[in-house]
Amino acid sequence: MNRDKNQVRISRENLYNLLFFAALASQRTDLIPAQRISLAAAFSHSTISGRTGLRAFLEDFLSANNLDETVRRNLGRWPTSGQTEKARTQAQTWMKRKVFMISAEDLGFRNSTKQDEPSLFFAWGEKSVLDSPRAAILNSRKPRRIGPEDRWVEVTKKLAEQLFNDGFCAVTGLGNFQYELVCALARKAKSPVLIVCDHHLPFLLPQEKLDEFLRTFECLLPLEQALILSPFMPGRLPSKKERIVERDRLIVNLADKIMVAEIRPHGNMERLVKTALHQKAHIQVFAPEKFNRATGGNKTLLESGASACKILSETSATVRKEKTSGSKPRSDFKDHLPERPYLIHFTRSCSGPWPGQSLYEFYSSLTDNEQGAGHAAFDTLNRILREKKIRASGRLIRGRDAVVSFTARPLDELSELVRWRPGLIRWNFEPYGVAVSRDYLSEIGLARVIYGNEDVWKNLVPDHRYRFQLHEPPKTDWSKEMEWRLSGDLDLRAISPEFVRVIVPSTFEAEQIAPEHGYQVVLASDFLKI
Numbered sequence: 001m002n003r004d005k006n007q008v009r010i011s012r013e014n015l016y017n018l019l020f021f022a023a024l025a026s027q028r029t030d031l032i033p034a035q036r037i038s039l040a041a042a043f044s045h046s047t048i049s050g051r052t053g054l055r056a057f058l059e060d061f062l063s064a065n066n067l068d069e070t071v072r073r074n075l076g077r078w079p080t081s082g083q084t085e086k087a088r089t090q091a092q093t094w095m096k097r098k099v100f101m102i103s104a105e106d107l108g109f110r111n112s113t114k115q116d117e118p119s120l121f122f123a124w125g126e127k128s129v130l131d132s133p134r135a136a137i138l139n140s141r142k143p144r145r146i147g148p149e150d151r152w153v154e155v156t157k158k159l160a161e162q163l164f165n166d167g168f169c170a171v172t173g174l175g176n177f178q179y180e181l182v183c184a185l186a187r188k189a190k191s192p193v194l195i196v197c198d199h200h201l202p203f204l205l206p207q208e209k210l211d212e213f214l215r216t217f218e219c220l221l222p223l224e225q226a227l228i229l230s231p232f233m234p235g236r237l238p239s240k241k242e243r244i245v246e247r248d249r250l251i252v253n254l255a256d257k258i259m260v261a262e263i264r265p266h267g268n269m270e271r272l273v274k275t276a277l278h279q280k281a282h283i284q285v286f287a288p289e290k291f292n293r294a295t296g297g298n299k300t301l302l303e304s305g306a307s308a309c310k311i312l313s314e315t316s317a318t319v320r321k322e323k324t325s326g327s328k329p330r331s332d333f334k335d336h337l338p339e340r341p342y343l344i345h346f347t348r349s350c351s352g353p354w355p356g357q358s359l360y361e362f363y364s365s366l367t368d369n370e371q372g373a374g375h376a377a378f379d380t381l382n383r384i385l386r387e388k389k390i391r392a393s394g395r396l397i398r399g400r401d402a403v404v405s406f407t408a409r410p411l412d413e414l415s416e417l418v419r420w421r422p423g424l425i426r427w428n429f430e431p432y433g434v435a436v437s438r439d440y441l442s443e444i445g446l447a448r449v450i451y452g453n454e455d456v457w458k459n460l461v462p463d464h465r466y467r468f469q470l471h472e473p474p475k476t477d478w479s480k481e482m483e484w485r486l487s488g489d490l491d492l493r494a495i496s497p498e499f500v501r502v503i504v505p506s507t508f509e510a511e512q513i514a515p516e517h518g519y520q521v522v523l524a525s526d527f528l529k530i
Contacts (some may be wrong), residue, residue, distance in 0.1 A: 010101050018101050018120070019094045023087035024079055026235030036233040037120055097203045097210075099124050102229070106130075109253050110281060117253065118231040122201040129192045129227040132169035136255035138273065139178035140264040140297065144351040146177055147374030148366045152262040152294070153181065155286050157367050158311040159259045160185040169194055171255045173247055174217055178261075183220040184363035192225040194254065198247040199237070201230035219360040252276055260285040260306070265296030273301055284309045333510045335523045336411060337435055337501055343406035343446070343484055344414075344503065345390055346433035350375040354383060355391045377430040378509055384434060385502065385517040390490040398457065401466035404490045406441070408482040411503070411524060431524040432509075434492075437499035441486060449483040 010018070025036040079087070104117035108130065137159050139152050146153065160170070160182060169192040173179035186193045202213040221228075231250065237243060245268055252258060252272045258281055263269040277283055283301070287308035291299045302308055353362035354375065365373035372379035384390055392402035407414070414429060438446070450456065450464065451471035460468060466487050470476050492500065502519045504510050510521040 010103070015100055016091060016095060019099065020087055020091040022122075022234050023090035023094075024083065026233065027079070027083055027087075029236050031235075033233050033236070033238060034118075036235060037118060037231075094204060097124070099201065099203050100127075107229075107254065110256075110276075110279065117250075121229045121231050122204060122233075123227060123229050124201060124203040125223065125227040126192070126225055127227065129169055129194055129225065132192055133167065133256050134171045134194060134254060135163045135168040135257040135259060136171045136251050137163070137182050137259045137261055138252070138263060138269055139261045140267055140269050140294070142177045145349055145375065146366065147376075148369040149374070151288075152178070153366050155261040155311065156181055157185060159261060159286070159309075161189070162311070163257070163259065164189040164191040168257065171196065171251050173198065173251060174220070180220060180359060181363050181366070184360050185367065187220060187222050187360060188364065188367075190222065190225070193221065193227075195221070195226060195228040196247050196250045196254070197228065197230040197232070198240075198243040199230065200232050200234060201228065203228075204230075204234055217359065219358040220363075248272060256282060258283045259309075260298055260301060262286065262294045263297035263301075264293060265300055267297060270297035270300060273297075273306075274304060277301065277304055277306055283307065286311065333507060333521055333523050337522055341408070341438040342435040342501065343408055343438050343441060344411065344433045344435045345404060345406050345490075346429050346431075346503075347377050347380040347384065348430050349377045350380055354380075355393065377432040378504070381432040381434070381502070381504070381513075384492075385513070385519070388492040390434065390492065392487070392489050397466060398468050398470070399465050401487065402489075403466050403485040403487055406436070406446070406484045406486070408438075408484060409480075411435075411522065414524075431503065431505035433503040433524075435501040435503060435522065436490075436495065438484075440495055440499050441484070441490075444486070446484050446486045449485055451479050 022036070025031060028036070100123050102121045102123050104119055104121070107117075107121065109117050137156055139156065142150075142152065148154075156178070163170070164186065170182050170186045171194045172182040172186075173196050174183065175198060183193055183195070202210055205213070229250075231246065232238075232243065238246070248268060249272055253276070258273060258276055260269075260273060260283070263273070273283060283306045285298050285301045285306045285308060286295070287298065287302060287310050288295050352375075353359055372382055390404050392404050394400040394402040397403055447464075447467050449469045450460065450467045451469050453470070453472055457465070457468050457470075467485055469478055469483065471479060473479075497519055500519050501522045502513050502517070503522050503524050504513060505524050507523070510523060513519065514521050
């Protein structure tokens with residue numbers, strides 16, 4: 001699709017007016033987002049002098065738009081001079097950050113969807129991205145843990161390579177695996193990306209939130225080739241579900257070409273693509289040799305007239321998985337720890353990047369089919385042993401102090417504690433871990449967890465709060481885990497191998513661990529009976 005160059009036509013003066021009024025309108029929680037964006041658009045084209053003129057404009061707008069009488073009555077003395085000055089300062093900050101605004105017309109939506117789009121979008125980045133033809137690669141929501149053997153990863157990679165070779169810009173999002181993978185592939189190909197947010201534009205957020213966004217996502221985005229959009233006004237947001245549906249709709253409607261990788265039947269993605277198909281959009285759908293639930297939406301779309309694309313065989317899309325459990329214990333691997341007291345740190349599968357691994361590194365490991373890229377519990381264990389470090393985490397610790405956790409429960413008793421934790425969508429224990437002599441750990445600061453109620457927490461000195469675990473039985477009781485904690489990372493290089501044991505459930509894994517890492521291995525074979 002051909003587009004006019006330099007099509008972002010909002011003048012600098014109008015831009016300041018829009019941003020000023022967006023900041024001002026964000027103070028009004030009684031106005032819904034659509035009313036705030038309409039107010040800002042009307043204000044940008046008005047000639048207003050002083051606070052009296054501003055009040056008159058607001059009165060006219062509220063009357064003309066038939067707003068609720070309560071909203072009109074709550075106008076009161078708004079905006080005060082302090083609120084007006086705060087909004088001006090905010091607008092100036094956004095201008096300095098190079099935030100701008102784009103109309104729906106300038107964004108170049110497909111003709112059949114223009115009347116349904118928001119009138120204005122907040123934007124940041126490279127405006128020339130709008131000159132490129134645009135394509136969206138669509139997948140339904142994926143499980144919390146993904147791996148290079150997942151077919152959708154390989155299909156998405158092949159579709160992206162094809163599109164980038166043809167000169168397309170990717171229209172995608174952030175915040176989930178399926179969109180971020182496309183971002184990583186675009187960065188690798190040095191291709192431009194158009195990002196649609198499901199939240200406020202990050203460059204409108206307070207500085208600490210913007211810094212957090214950049215720390216997380218800058219590695220994924222070629223900022224010199226990225227344009228980031230948000231249809232959401234500062235202030236109160238719609239529900240998360242509504243925002244996600246709106247983001248997906250905009251991604252589909254902004255694309256000149258729509259490529260379907262894997263979408264489930266009867267979901268939002270299928271509905272959006274069906275609508276685009278009826279609007280005569282250019283759509284291609286991956287056609288697997290056999291359809292399943294993951295591609296049920298693909299089947300429906302193909303039956304509705306979408307073009308098929310076959311980009312790989314079933315055998316090339318699946319990485320062969322080796323058997324990793326179920327072997328009978330061999331006599332030269334023990335199934336118990338030595339007599340001296342040992343404490344065990346259990347590893348778990350990791351959803352998303354490892355601690356210290358960037359998003360770009362994570363997605364590149366998937367598309368490059370690197371060993372351990374699936375981040376299963378055995379992969380986590382191997383990473384610990386390669387790095388010679390157990391990294392501390394504060395994710396589930398009151399106060400967010402980073403600790404390494406251990407259990408004092410004997411290995412042969414742990415199977416009775418294994419439970420599925422639906423809130424975390426994972427098991428509380430998996431049969432992989434590192435056991436370390438308690439005597440050594442005690443010398444470097446290991447301490448028992450303090451189980452107690454809120455009064456215990458309040459009375460703890462700050463230096464001991466990392467040890468606290470809420471204990472209010474029968475509702476909350478983790479005391480059976482007999483937990484100990486170490487503040488900060490544990491450096492395995494500082495520990496003699498004779499005081500360390502590695503725990504795995506099968507001889508297959510033990511035979512990989514022992515020669516590569518040089519530690520004695522203990523089999524947690526009881527876990528296999530769960």
